Amino acid sequence: MLSGFEEFVRDRGDSLRRFAYLICGDRHLGEDLVQEVLVKAYRRWPKIETDQPDRYVRTAIVRSHVSWLRRRSSGERPGVVPDAPVGGDFTEGQALRDEIWSRLGTLTRAQRAVMVLRYYEDLDDRQIAEVLRCSPSTVRVHAARALARLRAGLAQATKEDSNP
Amino acid sequence: MSFEDDLRITLRDRASETMPPADLLTETNKGVRRDQRRRRWLATGVAVVAAGAILAVPLAIRGDGGLSPRLPAAPVTSLPDVAGLGPWEPIVTFDLRPGWVPDGVGPPTLELMGPNQVLRYEKDTQILAAEFGPLEPEWEVEATAESSTTIGDRPAIVHTADDYDGAAPGHRYVAVRWKTAEDKWVQVTSLAPYSEEAVLRFARELGSEPGVVPPVPPTFTFAEHMAGMAPQYVGPTMVCQVPQEMSGRQRQPEGLCVYTLEEKFAPGPHGERLLIGGRPAYLYLDGGIFDIDLSGGRTLRIEWDQQTIPLGRERILRFAAGITYRG
Incomplete structure (x- = not known):
């Protein structure tokens, strides 16, 4: 294996796994996704290495996950809430964030990707549009719908909690 | 705190959770090797033209002063796990003979x-x-x-x-x-x-013509069958075998594979350097790699997974010695 590639995987692998976990909402899918993208990146490594490899791989993770063919082949659909909430101290804030995490699983893949890229990676709409190969206005639509859906879900959950 | 702030904290909390350990490098390395074998399906075949045996390796193997200079034991006359099954010429036919092909296809x-x-x-x-x-x-x-x-x-x-x-x-x-x-x-x-x-x-129009597409002369032939192994992949530039119990379960090449790389012979740091048939070779037994220099920027590689196909040094040397490659 190329030494520069090996070094990259060693240095950045953990961070990529975490990013893929956020994008997928599922650790195992995230692991598979990172490996798949790294294998493809290896083919082009001499070219990628000289031009922001971390950004390249993160972009590939998002695109690969959002692509319609992968969605079909994996047999998944938005609406699944795959991972259990974090255990531990159940303060109100923690409960809210567990609920938000669960509700992220109800978004479409593109909507979820926009949320992660905007609120975790701190990318602006133009940068997100480049990653998703769409226009900034489409990003804004995804973001608006995702936020509305999350808020509505949380409001519903709060209502159910107060009127069991 | 706004909803967006909560969302940001949620994502960061989740990303900072303790992750179960994973050997990403090893898994990626395996994936790269699978991918290289698989891509040969999409990107090879044309260059193979029978041009006489350029590698017919006799049992003349000696240490070449590499990192592990030990000399191999004297060649044995027979090994119980490979002897007695005769030579193997992997050939393939295709049952659906085409009735029409577009203009300009290759051979x-x-x-x-x-x-x-x-x-x-x-x-x-x-x-x-x-x-x-x-x-x-x-x-x-x-x-x-x-x-x-x-x-x-x-x-x-x-x-x-x-x-x-x-x-x-x-x-x-x-x-x-x-x-x-x-x-x-x-x-x-x-x-x-x-x-x-x-x-x-x-x-x-596939299958509209009677008969089958007949076999072409194999690129690789083998002096002896390995007992208990079955053909898994046969192509112009690669042949793979698997233990019989693994046979027929997957399409992509796996198992004990012999193929040519359009890459200059480059021995790695961990294995043993040898001469085989007068050609420089590199055996990394633990990693399941045996490379033989074909010269001209080409390398013949024998690759296997020691966990599923445990092969001793003598056995893999014997196997390598029986390979004939026309390419």
Whole structure:
């Protein structure tokens, strides 16, 4: 294996796994996704290495996950809430964030990707549009719908909690 | 605190959770090796022309002052696990003889992918391939459109894309897949300038000619069968075998594979350097790699997974010594 590639995987692998976990909402899918993208990146490594490899791989993770063919082949659909909430101290804030995490699983893949890229990676709409190969206005639509859906879900959950 | 702030904290909390340990490098390395074998299916075949045996390795092996200078034991006359089964010439046929092929296809080659047979026409970067067998083929390229059709009286799915990795100008991806009445899969894949109509015509006329596409002379031949092993992949530039219990379960090359690399011989740091048939060689037994310098920027590689196919040093040397390569 190329030494520069090996070094990259060693240095950045953990961070990529975490990013893929956020994008997928599922650790195992995230692991598979990172490996798949790294294998493809290896083919082009001499070219990628000289031009922001971390950004390249993160972009590939998002695109690969959002692509319609992968969605079909994996047999998944938005609406699944795959991972259990974090255990531990159940303060109100923690409960809210567990609920938000669960509700992220109800978004479409593109909507979820926009949320992660905007609120975790701190990318602006133009940068997100480049990653998703769409226009900034489409990003804004995804973001608006995702936020509305999350808020509505949380409001519903709060209502159910107060009127069991 | 705004909702967006909570969302931001949620994502950061989740990302900072303790992750279960994973050996990403090892898994990626395995994936890279699988990918290299698999991509040979999409990118090799044309250059193979029988040109006489350039590697017929006699049992003349000696240490070459590498990192592990120990000399091998004297060659044994027979090994119980390889002897007595006779030579092996891996050959393949294709049962669905085409009735029509588009103009400009390259020369045909035949492959065995697990239990599936493959007929490929390849020229420069263009490929037209048909696959037939009990295992469902893969689409190979991400499609941008999908439609339905019929092949004979069988329902079929068509995938297309105007672009794909490494596409030449004017080339597009068209693939059609269906199942025969005998419950076998057939898939035609075109990475070429051919239209969907031409690809579908080729698909519809598969098997319309009597007989089979006959075998071509094998690129690799082996002095002896390895007992308990079955052919898993046979192609113009690669042959793989697996233990019989693993046979027929997957299409992509796996197991004990012999193939040529268009790469200069480059011994790694961990193994043993040898001379085999007068050629520099490199054996990394733990890593399941045995490279032999074919000169001219080419390397013959023997590769296997020691966990599923544990091979001792003597056994792999004996196997290597029996390989004849025409390429």
